[in-house]
Amino acid sequence: MKTLKSYVGGRWHEAKSGFVPLVDPSTEEPVAQASSEGIDFGEVLAWANDKGGPALRAMTFAERGKLLKAMSQALREKRDELLELSRINNGTTKGDGAFDVVGGSGTLAYYAGLGEQLGDRRALAEGEGVSLGRSDAFWGRHLLVPRHGVAVHINAFNFPVWGFAEKAACALLAGMPVVTKPATATALAAARAVEIVLAAGILPEGALQLIVGSTGDLLDRLGPQDVLAFTGSADTALSLKSRGNLLAACTRTNVEADSLNAAVLGPDVVAGSPTLELFLKDVVREMTQKTGQKCTAVRRVLAPRESVAAVEEALAGRLSQVVTGNPADPSVTMGPLATAQQLEDAERGVAELRESARLLAGTGKRSDGVGSPAGKGFFFPPTLLRADDPLAANAVHRREVFGPVATVLPYDGAPESAADLVALGGGMLVTSLYTDDADWVGRFLARGGSAAGRVYLGSQGSAPEAPGSGIALPQTLHGGPGRAGGGEELGGLVGVTLYMQRLALQGSREMVDQLAGAQQAG
Numbered sequence: 001m002k003t004l005k006s007y008v009g010g011r012w013h014e015a016k017s018g019f020v021p022l023v024d025p026s027t028e029e030p031v032a033q034a035s036s037e038g039i040d041f042g043e044v045l046a047w048a049n050d051k052g053g054p055a056l057r058a059m060t061f062a063e064r065g066k067l068l069k070a071m072s073q074a075l076r077e078k079r080d081e082l083l084e085l086s087r088i089n090n091g092t093t094k095g096d097g098a099f100d101v102v103g104g105s106g107t108l109a110y111y112a113g114l115g116e117q118l119g120d121r122r123a124l125a126e127g128e129g130v131s132l133g134r135s136d137a138f139w140g141r142h143l144l145v146p147r148h149g150v151a152v153h154i155n156a157f158n159f160p161v162w163g164f165a166e167k168a169a170c171a172l173l174a175g176m177p178v179v180t181k182p183a184t185a186t187a188l189a190a191a192r193a194v195e196i197v198l199a200a201g202i203l204p205e206g207a208l209q210l211i212v213g214s215t216g217d218l219l220d221r222l223g224p225q226d227v228l229a230f231t232g233s234a235d236t237a238l239s240l241k242s243r244g245n246l247l248a249a250c251t252r253t254n255v256e257a258d259s260l261n262a263a264v265l266g267p268d269v270v271a272g273s274p275t276l277e278l279f280l281k282d283v284v285r286e287m288t289q290k291t292g293q294k295c296t297a298v299r300r301v302l303a304p305r306e307s308v309a310a311v312e313e314a315l316a317g318r319l320s321q322v323v324t325g326n327p328a329d330p331s332v333t334m335g336p337l338a339t340a341q342q343l344e345d346a347e348r349g350v351a352e353l354r355e356s357a358r359l360l361a362g363t364g365k366r367s368d369g370v371g372s373p374a375g376k377g378f379f380f381p382p383t384l385l386r387a388d389d390p391l392a393a394n395a396v397h398r399r400e401v402f403g404p405v406a407t408v409l410p411y412d413g414a415p416e417s418a419a420d421l422v423a424l425g426g427g428m429l430v431t432s433l434y435t436d437d438a439d440w441v442g443r444f445l446a447r448g449g450s451a452a453g454r455v456y457l458g459s460q461g462s463a464p465e466a467p468g469s470g471i472a473l474p475q476t477l478h479g480g481p482g483r484a485g486g487g488e489e490l491g492g493l494v495g496v497t498l499y500m501q502r503l504a505l506q507g508s509r510e511m512v513d514q515l516a517g518a519q520q521a522g
């Protein structure tokens, strides 16, 4: 069986014990094993600080952008191999795998372009500055400079390649070396993606290290200049960010956690309209893509009371067309859940939802999958529920079932009622609104806009190009308040500034502007 290795201190590290098995979720056959035992995490940080940081900081944004361009290219060239690894370890169909793999190389390419735009600078000045006294004698200006530490990236199991690439793109462009740690159970494609980048000899020594398995005492060693960027469940996030040393050193910590995203149908949307068609298509895609294992998947579907029956019928009809099974079988359109633990959690989660909702479609339980032996594989059919009393349906607003599961919530059509219901989720990554009525959206935003990091508007106007609410595009923000972690990733420069220190430079205008210019030019 393949043993995954970590890349630390400039060499590949193979553990001798402590292995966690990685399996094919369609067949439950083992595909690899991973362990980080024996790694000296002090050496990992020293290697990044002594080698990677100085080398990256010596480069301009344009030069770092070139590194990202080459990384993107290297991953694109191995796309088919990565898709295959994603299939055998994540259980993804080709389309679902591409969402991760192509999304990862695309995000690197976007940040490569941003680096080119930022040009021959090593720091960024914000705005033109401001007078702080009666004249130009005392002047202030903000500068963004790379932090002199290490960016530690901990990723969730569902996006092994994109998770690595989107975080690494921002940190490397800012000038910080990266230590990346994929979720162990699905580390196969992530480990190979890092190996591809390292083998291509693109990055300076120490700019990128890989941990497969546990992070040992790495997080205990982080200090004031380091950045911890975490993606995963809200429970793990809480336990990580409340560590004493991180709090004491004010280590910058960005969290992308779970989210009970809602898709809301406006009362103006009529049968047969392009907006209704977009809503139905998006909801089904956002429930079933990656078998519902997306932090941005739709978990709650709000429909006006008068149209709820038609919406449920249409959704149930489309979900019944989904073919669940082993993605090796060409007829399959939705793969299994990624691990036995995810399957168990999804079954338990639907049982909890059923305390305040009833089943409309699916079983909420494991099924056999097309193309896999009976009894094998972590298959779970698309499952739609309805809560008749949405305000009282506590579990629906609190329990993220990380699978192809959503609950329909009838409401009275008023944007304020919809906003109040959506906000019960406690902070979302994305809320999608389907309506052609901008005033309705305005009222929704006024009441509940601050409850989500992103609002996706599905309308007749956006229908021709709207890609679905689940896609986190690098140009706009990914993250959300409250339960969603309170983090901010991507969003163009926003994602890069996570890895930079903003400092206010104060002094005479002449000196401030001269220094700001010199800092920018490096």
Ligand code: NAP
Pocket (backbone or CB within 6 Å): 154, 155, 156, 157, 158, 159, 181, 182, 183, 184, 185, 213, 214, 215, 231, 232, 233, 234, 235, 236, 237, 240, 255, 256, 257, 258, 259, 294, 295, 400, 402, 429, 484, 485
């Ligand atoms: P998880 O169990 O919280 O694990 C996430 C990561 O944290 C894994 O790499 C895991 O490593 C690591 N980890 C766990 N305990 C740790 C510790 N004590 N020290 C250091 N690392 C630790 O989450 P998951 O099951 O992989 O992912 C599913 C969740 O992620 C869902 O709730 C989903 O909503 C959320 N998610 C959010 C986003 C977003 O962008 N907001 C994106 C994707 C997923 P091991 O695998 O080695 O345990």
